[in-house]
Amino acid sequence: MFGFAVGTFPFSVDFIEWRSRTGTQRRSAGAWRMEAVHEGRSRASLAMDAYADGDDSAFSMLYDELAPKLYGYVRRMTRIDEPARDIVQQTFMNMHHARSRFSRRASVEAWMYAIARRLTINWARAEGRRWVPLAVEELVSALRGPEEEASAAELREALFSEIESVPEKLREAFLLVRVEGFSAAEAAEVLGTSAMAVKLRAHRAGIILRPAMAKFGE
């Protein structure tokens, strides 16, 4: 192991960087610049791969694709604009600094959300705030849809007390799957757990909230 490490390292930098850069270019041929989805991965994920391999121009595109959605997610948790913007900036800086650790063929959205979630939790703890990963408004929108706006206010009242009783872990899974639109596998990456656990948690949260909705519907 020692001999191999010493013997190959003089050639490692240029060779590895050339291989990874040309490999990315061969595989995606600039696909991240043009196509919304390539080989089953989003354009943002392909751009992150390119950025991790040294294409610095991809960062601007990453921000344009991901920042609005990320801001919405963080803003829902912080409830305040200023710290939400700060956390968005910190998230992108973390992605920049840790770009070499971004796994090939991973989802950049899940990675980004996991970083933002961790930063938001730290912010809430530093501020002495109780971190509530689900806003009533988003839950109402997710469950009822825009065509039922008139009944949304009453539903909000009915659901508020029920939401408080849902454990945080279940609320988080429900938020990521039902509101943010992640697959169970992606939500599992964000939360650091298994896809099966995410499905169970989201399902259990739905069961807890269903009686309140059913009561209102009657």
Next chain:
Amino acid sequence: MNGLPPEIKHQLLSLTRQEPSLTRGRALARQWRWLAVGSLVLAAGSLIRGIPATSEDRPGVSLAVVASAAFALALLATTLVLAPWRRPRSILRGTVLAVPLLLLAAGLTASSVAPDARPMGWPLHSMCLSLFAVLGGLLLAIGLLGIRPLDPIAPTTTGAALGAAVGAWVTLAVSLQCPSAESTHVLVGHVTPVLAVAAVGAALGARTLARRGRARP
């Protein structure tokens, strides 16, 4: 709810130019350089006291069991920590728990093969513990500051797993030089320090492996 002002993007682009980061290729090359340095340190640390001959206190079979288990666990743990694969964080948490437990199992197995090993007491415990402190500190510094596998999501867990990997490597080095396979000594001088190194790794990892902090305006 207001959106993101456009100056945030400009600030970020400016900051990324001011604070360059390693690409995959450069990070991998840096990793291999520091692994080479760590290998040298480990090799030197393994021979510093010389390898004693086998005896009733440490039969050859005992040494083989512990050394091979420590080597296998160290290699596996190092790979899990450093390779940027997609893996659940539970794998890293499992590494932190499994490495000391499996080293303990290997140590007790080795002790069972040396039923006549004499209790050595605190002089030998202290020798092995001090070797752990020095070698573990050096290798942990190489891992955290040299290789530095950044993890903005779970830096504490990654630091602890790195500490467990370092602990396994140091167990290999110490076992080669330790003249006793007695069970109490294995527990005090070879397994408990692995937990300590993992704990130090967790504490330092929280600081060194997370590039958090306020983005400057």
